[in-house]
Amino acid sequence: MNRTLAQVLSVVFHPLLLPTYLFAVILYYMPTATLTLPYRIRWIVLSMIFFTTFIIPGVAAYSLVRLGHLDSIEMDRREQRSLPLLFTGICYALTSYLLYREPSFDAIFYFVMGVIAASVFLTYIITQFWKISAHSMGMGGGLGLLLVLNWVAPDAMMIGPIALGILLTGVVLSARLSLHAHTPAEVYGGFGSGFLLALGAAYAGL
Numbered sequence: 001m002n003r004t005l006a007q008v009l010s011v012v013f014h015p016l017l018l019p020t021y022l023f024a025v026i027l028y029y030m031p032t033a034t035l036t037l038p039y040r041i042r043w044i045v046l047s048m049i050f051f052t053t054f055i056i057p058g059v060a061a062y063s064l065v066r067l068g069h070l071d072s073i074e075m076d077r078r079e080q081r082s083l084p085l086l087f088t089g090i091c092y093a094l095t096s097y098l099l100y101r102e103p104s105f106d107a108i109f110y111f112v113m114g115v116i117a118a119s120v121f122l123t124y125i126i127t128q129f130w131k132i133s134a135h136s137m138g139m140g141g142g143l144g145l146l147l148v149l150n151w152v153a154p155d156a157m158m159i160g161p162i163a164l165g166i167l168l169t170g171v172v173l174s175a176r177l178s179l180h181a182h183t184p185a186e187v188y189g190g191f192g193s194g195f196l197l198a199l200g201a202a203y204a205g206l
Contacts, residue, residue, distance in 0.1 A: 136190030144198025
């Protein structure tokens, strides 16, 4: 794969952006009948997800670079990933709690956000001894959650998003390998961990 294309794909499908993409599918693709949240205010929820899962962690990572705690925003060195991952996991867990506390939100909202938060904490734990691919963890978890959504709401006709998710997962994993950002084991291990976490959480909690 062309290096420039691989870099673009790595940015567009950065793990911090995946929650926003997934919630956009939930809020605007799934049938209105499957969600109780009024359509006219769904953009507020999506904006909140974007702010708490991308803006806040992104600003924090940039601040760490400016302060000299990180070499770069890409965090190529495994030992520098722990603090940003921990902070991001806390942000995601708090977002899950906020979704849980608000009775007007459907249960699928905080379930999905909770799985995403768990995947970040799992990445943080594994990163203590192995440079697992966060991109692959995110793509695997996202694909797994699309399958879960198809299971809990079969009328949603999720075949399109699932097919697109499979295609994009393959492309993003190939991009990470092309950039030599990770070994094949780190990439496939990340995908498998995220995918199985999503399915396992659904089996245990739904």
